Amino acid sequence: MTRFIQFILLVFAFVLLAGPVMKHYGYEPADVLKHLQQQLETLESELTGTPAKKEEPKEPEIKTEYKSIDPREIDKLFKDSNPRYAVQETEPQEEELVTAEPIDYSKREEKAFQDMIAGLERIGSIASDMPTTSIPGFSPQAYRPQDSQEKSRWVPPPPGFMTAETFNYLIYRETHPVTQSISTVLDTIHGNLMLDLSPFTLVSKPNRILVMLFGNKKSYMNFTKRPPWSGASSDLKADTMYVQEGNSFYPLSVHELTHLYFDGYFLPVISPLWLSEGMAVYMQIHASKQKPSWVDPAMKRILKGDIIPLGQMTETEDLSDLSTQEAELWYTQAYSLVDYLLNQRTRDEFYQLCNELKQKTPLHQALYKAYGMPFTKVSVLENVWLHDIRKKAGTLPAPAPAAKKTDTKKTAAKKPAAPKTNTAKPAAKK
Numbered sequence: 334m335t336r337f338i339q340f341i342l343l344v345f346a347f348v349l350l351a352g353p354v355m356k357h358y359g360y361e362p363a364d365v366l367k368h369l370q371q372q373l374e375t376l377e378s379e380l381t382g383t384p385a386k387k388e389e390p391k392e393p394e395i396k397t398e399y400k401s402i403d404p405r406e407i408d409k410l411f412k413d414s415n416p417r418y419a420v421q422e423t424e425p426q427e428e429e430l431v432t433a434e435p436i437d438y439s440k441r442e443e444k445a446f447q448d449m450i451a452g453l454e455r456i457g458s459i460a461s462d463m464p465t466t467s468i469p470g471f472s473p474q475a476y477r478p479q480d481s482q483e484k485s486r487w488v489p490p491p492p493g494f495m496t497a498e499t500f501n502y503l504i505y506r507e508t509h510p511v512t513q514s515i516s517t518v519l520d521t522i523h524g525n526l527m528l529d530l531s532p533f534t535l536v537s538k539p540n541r542i543l544v545m546l547f548g549n550k551k552s553y554m555n556f557t558k559r560p561p562w563s564g565a566s567s568d569l570k571a572d573t574m575y576v577q578e579g580n581s582f583y584p585l586s587v588h589e590l591t592h593l594y595f596d597g598y599f600l601p602v603i604s605p606l607w608l609s610e611g612m613a614v615y616m617q618i619h620a621s622k623q624k625p626s627w628v629d630p631a632m633k634r635i636l637k638g639d640i641i642p643l644g645q646m647t648e649t650e651d652l653s654d655l656s657t658q659e660a661e662l663w664y665t666q667a668y669s670l671v672d673y674l675l676n677q678r679t680r681d682e683f684y685q686l687c688n689e690l691k692q693k694t695p696l697h698q699a700l701y702k703a704y705g706m707p708f709t710k711v712s713v714l715e716n717v718w719l720h721d722i723r724k725k726a727g728t729l730p731a732p733a734p735a736a737k738k739t740d741t742k743k744t745a746a747k748k749p750a751a752p753k754t755n756t757a758k759p760a761a762k763k
Contacts, residue, residue, distance in 0.1 A: 413509050484540070504519070544574050550564075569593060569596055598691070605690060605696070608671065627665070628668065646663065686702075
């Protein structure tokens with residue numbers, strides 16, 4: 334009996350140690366077992382005389398890898414248009430690197446200009462009254478007309494633009510050719526967004542995107558009619574992203590492509606603006622690992638109670654009347670709400686909320702169907718969200734001190750004691 338127990342223990346020890354030992358020598362246990370099975374089947378076929386079964390070759394499994402990009406290296410993508418990256422040769426060059434002059438689109442005929450910008454003929458009216466103050470990392474409201482399901486044709490490459498094509502994008506670049514590194518970065522952003530925005534991208538595969546790269550702000554503004562503080566924009570109807578080259582290319586590209594990918598899931602319904610912008614800012618911060626300069630100051634205001642009522646915010650679909658500070662607060666609050674719903678609650682509940690909104694369910698009913706009690710009103714979400722982010726930040730207001738119980742018997746009214754007086758006579762003076 335003892336030998337049998339010893340045998341069982343040896344077999345158990347062999348099973349425990351076999352896997353790590355095989356991995357130490359570079360073998361996968363599953364591959365070793367599969368090889369042994371094939372050898373046994375071959376030996377059995379030789380002994381019985383039956384032909385061995387041939388396993389049909391399987392298609393290689395496609396693995397999607399999340400690739401990280403260092404935003405500090407993005408500026409080097411455009412070194413062909415940046416004089417500071419000019420190669421210093423020992424011999425003088427005949428031609429010097431000169432910054433390209435912006436193309437003035439305003440000199441063209443009005444009809445040709447409207448045909449060229451496709452779905453952007455009304456985009457200037459969205460932010461015509463927005464402030465012109467520069468807001469680093471700030472992306473304007475996306476262009477999302479109600480008929481975005483009926484896609485418009487892509488614009489032809491304007492004069493002075495060079496083109497390239499990938500599986501996911503058609504790229505136009507002003508003045509300079511589209512390098513392989515630019516295409517690689519855009520494809521990497523696509524792969525990361527497909528992972529980060531699943532299951533939205535699994536249910537509704539994003540359309541192919543036209544990306545237009547502008548060499549300077551003036552050309553970008555002339556073409557898109559966007560305000561000076563804008564560095565990128567998107568058009569859901571035309572599946573097009575417009576972005577200016579430079580250090581902000583990567584985070585703003587993630588922001589605008591999130592609009593196109595995430596909002597495309599809701600079509601033919603247009604997703605709520607707070608949800609669309611909140612998700613775009615969240616993905617921008619998540620991808621670049623860096624918050625825009627206006628997020629933290631606005632977040633401090635929110636923690637102090639300076640918030641936009643959610644009933645008002647969730648019904649807003651136009652930000653053209655907001656001042657700079659109001660816009661910063663609005664975008665930060667939308668980002669904080671999406672961050673809370675994604676990370677403080679469950680992702681399944683968030684997906685169900687989006688699916689209910691896609692079915693045109695009113696927000697308060699969608700909240701209840703997705704999250705259950707006590708989320709029966711938008712005001713409840715506001716109270717719970719504000720309480721939880723204050724608790725996480727450690728800024729919850731101190732509770733009011735409880736009133737002390739007093740014993741009426743011991744605290745009966747008493748007459749104050751008379752002050753003691755010195756009745757001794759003063760000493761006689763000598």
